[in-house]
Amino acid sequence: MLIENYKSAYLASLEAAERIATQISNAQEKNENFVLGLATGSTPINLYQELVRMHKREGLSFQNVHTFNLDEYCGLRKTHMESYYYFMYEHLFSHIDIPTKNIRIPNGMLQENDVHNYCLDYEFQISELGGIDLQILGIGSNGHIGFNEPNCDVESITRKTELSQSTRNDATPSFGRLSCVPTQAITMGMQTILNAKEIYFLAFGEAKKDIVETALTKEISIEVPASFLQTHNKCTAFLDQYTCIKN
Ligand code: PGA
Numbered sequence: 001m002l003i004e005n006y007k008s009a010y011l012a013s014l015e016a017a018e019r020i021a022t023q024i025s026n027a028q029e030k031n032e033n034f035v036l037g038l039a040t041g042s043t044p045i046n047l048y049q050e051l052v053r054m055h056k057r058e059g060l061s062f063q064n065v066h067t068f069n070l071d072e073y074c075g076l077r078k079t080h081m082e083s084y085y086y087f088m089y090e091h092l093f094s095h096i097d098i099p100t101k102n103i104r105i106p107n108g109m110l111q112e113n114d115v116h117n118y119c120l121d122y123e124f125q126i127s128e129l130g131g132i133d134l135q136i137l138g139i140g141s142n143g144h145i146g147f148n149e150p151n152c153d154v155e156s157i158t159r160k161t162e163l164s165q166s167t168r169n170d171a172t173p174s175f176g177r178l179s180c181v182p183t184q185a186i187t188m189g190m191q192t193i194l195n196a197k198e199i200y201f202l203a204f205g206e207a208k209k210d211i212v213e214t215a216l217t218k219e220i221s222i223e224v225p226a227s228f229l230q231t232h233n234k235c236t237a238f239l240d241q242y243t244c245i246k247n
Contacts, residue, residue: 001216001229002236005244009204012238013046016136016200020051021060023134028064035066035126037135037188038092039146040084043202044136045091052095062098066129068122070137070146071187072106074160082174083108106158106186115186119158123192135196139203142166143211143224147187150223156189194228199235201226203243212243 006012020036027034038044054060069084076083085105093103104125110118126132137145142164148156149164161184163171168181175181193199203212215226216237222228229235239245 001232003216003239003245003247004236005239005241005246007241009043009240010046012202012204012240013044014050016202016238017047017050017054020047020134020136020200021054021058024060024062024065027133028061031064033064033066033129035068035129035131035133037132037137037193037196038067038069038088039136039138039202040069040071040087041138043138043204047136047202048092052092055096062096065098066102067098067104068126068132068188069105070135070193071185072108073182074108074184074186075182076108082171106188108182108186110186115160119160119186122158122188126192132192132196134198134200135193137193137199137201137226137229139201139208139211139215139226140167141170141207141211143215143226145190145193145226145229147185148190148193148225150225152190152222152225154190154222154228157192158186158188160184161187190225190228194232196232197234199229199232201229201235201237203237204240206242209242212237212239213245216245 024034072084078085080086088105142150147161147163163183163185168178171181172178215224220227220230
């Protein structure tokens with residue numbers, strides 16, 4: 001794990017965006033696709049804003065990019081302002097030239113009978129494109145990555161899962177009331193994430209300080225799913241003045 005400390009979340013986000021843009025452009029020059037795993041939440045907003053800026057001002061094109069989002073709440077329509085579908089269009093997809101057919105966000109409105117095959121197909125689509133070249137990741141205050149909550153299965157692949165109480169509590173301000181926060185989600189699994197060829201792990205702010213230190217410097221344990229990032233051979237942590245880890 002490569003740990004990079006920045007003076008602010010904003011500067012860390014600019015650097016991550018710059019490197020993603022370079023990887024996309026390099027793939028373009030070779031006429032190759034670039035498969036990007038995407039995260040939602042407050043953490044990657046500046047990164048997406050910078051990618052949008054580079055598209056609008058510097059001609060960065062996303063024509064060769066295929067995206068797979070990490071997760072989606074169950075039971076929210078695409079038009080729901082808290083759905084991750086809504087988030088992705090608001091912060092990224094509506095502002096760039098990615099072909100719509102290249103965008104994949106888990107569908108949280110499936111009939112129960114369809115979930116299993118849908119999740120297998122999500123995995124199939126990832127492998128058909130040669131795997132995820134770069135996965136962007138945040139961390140939940142309980143150490144989750146995607147919606148892989150503490151004590152999940154390390155071997156898990158894309159599936160429907162229950163949200164933990166602490167994750168639902170964290171989401172309550174956005175939804176207004178705890179009872180409005182979904183109880184389930186479709187998420188890429190631990191294996192899906194750890195199979196990415198490269199991972200950019202972003203974690204910012206005072207509230208994340210302790211969990212980041214636990215995940216990145218303490219023993220690997222499924223009680224803190226993000227600690228498994230320590231096992232990945234190409235993972236860069238972009239940290240800010242609060243989450244920074246001194247070597
Ligand atoms: P946040 O969420 O970026 O809004 O802090 C991160 C996560 O729960 O993975």
